[in-house]
Amino acid sequence: MSDRPYHHGNLRAALLAQAERTVRERGVQDLSLRELAREVGVSHGAPRRHFPDRQALLDALAEAGFERLGTELRSAFDRAGDDFEARLRSTAAAYVRFATRDAALLELMFAGKHRERSLQEAAERAFSVILELIEQGQAEGALEAGEADRVGLVLFATVQGIAALVTSGMVSAERLDELVADATTHFLRGSRTAA
Amino acid sequence: MSDRPYHHGNLRAALLAQAERTVRERGVQDLSLRELAREVGVSHGAPRRHFPDRQALLDALAEAGFERLGTELRSAFDRAGDDFEARLRSTAAAYVRFATRDAALLELMFAGKHRERSLQEAAERAFSVILELIEQGQAEGALEAGEADRVGLVLFATVQGIAALVTSGMVSAERLDELVADATTHFLRGSRTAA
DNA sequence: ACCTGAACACCGTTCAAGT
DNA sequence: ACCTGAACACCGTTCAAGT
Numbered sequence: 001m002s003d004r005p006y007h008h009g010n011l012r013a014a015l016l017a018q019a020e021r022t023v024r025e026r027g028v029q030d031l032s033l034r035e036l037a038r039e040v041g042v043s044h045g046a047p048r049r050h051f052p053d054r055q056a057l058l059d060a061l062a063e064a065g066f067e068r069l070g071t072e073l074r075s076a077f078d079r080a081g082d083d084f085e086a087r088l089r090s091t092a093a094a095y096v097r098f099a100t101r102d103a104a105l106l107e108l109m110f111a112g113k114h115r116e117r118s119l120q121e122a123a124e125r126a127f128s129v130i131l132e133l134i135e136q137g138q139a140e141g142a143l144e145a146g147e148a149d150r151v152g153l154v155l156f157a158t159v160q161g162i163a164a165l166v167t168s169g170m171v172s173a174e175r176l177d178e179l180v181a182d183a184t185t186h187f188l189r190g191s192r193t194a195a
Numbered sequence: 196m197s198d199r200p201y202h203h204g205n206l207r208a209a210l211l212a213q214a215e216r217t218v219r220e221r222g223v224q225d226l227s228l229r230e231l232a233r234e235v236g237v238s239h240g241a242p243r244r245h246f247p248d249r250q251a252l253l254d255a256l257a258e259a260g261f262e263r264l265g266t267e268l269r270s271a272f273d274r275a276g277d278d279f280e281a282r283l284r285s286t287a288a289a290y291v292r293f294a295t296r297d298a299a300l301l302e303l304m305f306a307g308k309h310r311e312r313s314l315q316e317a318a319e320r321a322f323s324v325i326l327e328l329i330e331q332g333q334a335e336g337a338l339e340a341g342e343a344d345r346v347g348l349v350l351f352a353t354v355q356g357i358a359a360l361v362t363s364g365m366v367s368a369e370r371l372d373e374l375v376a377d378a379t380t381h382f383l384r385g386s387r388t389a390a
Numbered sequence: 391a392c393c394t395g396a397a398c399a400c401c402g403t404t405c406a407a408g409t
Numbered sequence: 410a411c412c413t414g415a416a417c418a419c420c421g422t423t424c425a426a427g428t
Contacts, residue, residue, distance in 0.1 A: 044402090190385025
């Protein structure tokens with residue numbers, strides 16, 4: 001156990017882990033490459049090997065965020081059993097949980113212009129859970145037939161918007177569950193085949 | 196016309212105007228108090244009289260943004276004639292227009308924890324247009340009766356979420372109109388009294 | 391009341407040099 | 410291959426001093 005375990009390839013991971021902590025506790029604008037290097041016990045120039053500039057670190061953080069978001073959505077989806085509406089509510093709840101617990105990270109995930117292809121792909125993987133959900137709903141007749149991605153985007157946008165309203169402080173956190181429930185009900189009724 | 200017209204009380208306004216320009220062109224993170232002071236022809240310490248720190252300037256920018264957003268929503272609402280659905284679509288379109296044209300400013304408006312009361316109030320004024328819209332819809336029977344603010348928040352969240360998806364680059368700008376139209380239709384169907 | 395200008399501590403980025 | 414340490418230009422913030 002030396003003081004410097006970062007000669008073996010884990011500096012990148014250590015920087016990312018510390019960065020994620022700092023972002024959660026103090027926000028993106030307080031994230032400094034030099035401070036990060038200090039906390040991790042390395043000279044201020046060392047991170048450059050792994051992240052050429054600050055934006056590269058932020059992109060990597062965003063990508064890791066999408067990775068984790070996808071995992072959490074998938075897990076909520078699987079946990080909820082077979083019923084479509086239960087899966088819908090569970091997945092939506094998982095999204096807002098992520099969004100409120102890691103508000104600064106989510107802001108980061110939505111901030112960039114997403115120029116990196118890997119970032120774009122990670123985002124699409126996270127979104128694929130929602131697509132799957134929509135397709136199940138359509139197959140069961142709970143949702144009208146149509147382009148699943150259009151319907152999915154409307155649902156996703158609504159949940160994302162609610163999270164944004166709450167984390168910005170424009171709506172109090174106590175109203176979160178109520179709003180998500182309202183939105184889900186709204187969505188179901190608006191998408192049900194008229195019949 | 197001297198070189199220094201900022202001894203008469205318009206320094207604050209000049210700083211805000213230049214800051215808004217910079218934010219639109221280069222984003223919030225590129226906004227520097229020192230550069231702003233230079234551009235406006237004043238020493239770097241001068242802004243401090245009007246904005247004690249950087250955050251104070253950002254708060255003022257956000258407040259001005261809500262002011263302008265409210266005006267634009269109101270104008271779209273008024274322009275649309277008496278028909279409820281036309282007003283709904285016009286107001287939603289005005290929101291996403293603002294959101295995509297001034298994406299960085301909107302990000303700023305949603306970023307803070309909104310500690311300043313005046314900011315909170317400006318946001319509520321902007322939102323009041325949507326409340327009014329909902330109440331008209333309910334009065335006409337196009338929307339089911341219920342707490343207007345809950346219904347309004349769901350609508351607002353959806354439009355805000357769509358704007359976020361587009362400005363983040365996760366959804367291409369060409370799909371904006373399509374998505375807004377889908378969301379509005381969805382909303383109307385989901386809120387229509389069953390009857 | 392409003393602004394100046396020096397000072398301080400911090401930053402991102404670059405780059406030659408070390409192992 | 411990976412990291413160090415000096416250097417540069419830039420910040421935000423503070424504060425005594427000017428008008």
